Amino acid sequence: MPTTGRRRRPGSLRIRGVVVCAALVAAAPLLTACSAGSVEIDAGAMSPADQRACRDLVAGLPTTLAGLEARELSGDTEYGAAWGDPAIVLTCGVGVPDGFDEFSACTEVSGVGWFVPPEQEKDQDSDVLLTAVGYSPRVSLLVPADRRGSPSADALAALAGPVLEHLTLEDGCA
Secondary structure, eight states: OOOOSOOOOSSOHHHHHHHHHHHHHHHHHHHHHTSOOOEEEOOOOOOHHHHHHHHHHHHTSOSEETTEEBOOEEESGGGEEEETTTTEEEEESOOOOTTOOTTOOEEEETTEEEEOOHHHHHOTTSOEEEEETTEESOEEEEEOGGGTTHHHHHHHHHHHHHHHHHSEEOSOOO
16 A cells, blocks of 8 residues: 555544643643732721721722732632732721821822831832821722832822722821
8 A cells, every 4th residue: 555655643633632631621720820819808807887888998999900900819808909910909997007106107199198118118129018097997008019110109099089989088197
């Protein structure tokens, strides 16, 4: 019988397709292990009124923030949100931040005053925790070092509307 010069692989195309699909399914846990997991939200103890205000705030948050998509959450999921990887994380119902006192200065963005610990403000290579200390309940925004600058400014501007709408200003922070 004459040969045509074509080499034939053993097994049909259908069998090879099934083998490839099985290999991809078997590798799926390894592929998902590399993706970002859920972001833990740990809100403090709150009064029922503060819990309600935080839930309303979170319900009013955008699904994208500074061009970053929302992330899956764990923990106190009703009281926070996260966007991107590394994540910018908002937590509602937080305590007074370390280093804050009546003489502390705040940075105002779109009408909301945010306290930034001075050591974090100076070190541009570190994560920064901003807190809207003048509001009840207080809300914090953790910004990874990679997201400082324009992304964090865009995030703060986008969050101003929901903060002003759902939280109560008790004391201005200038």
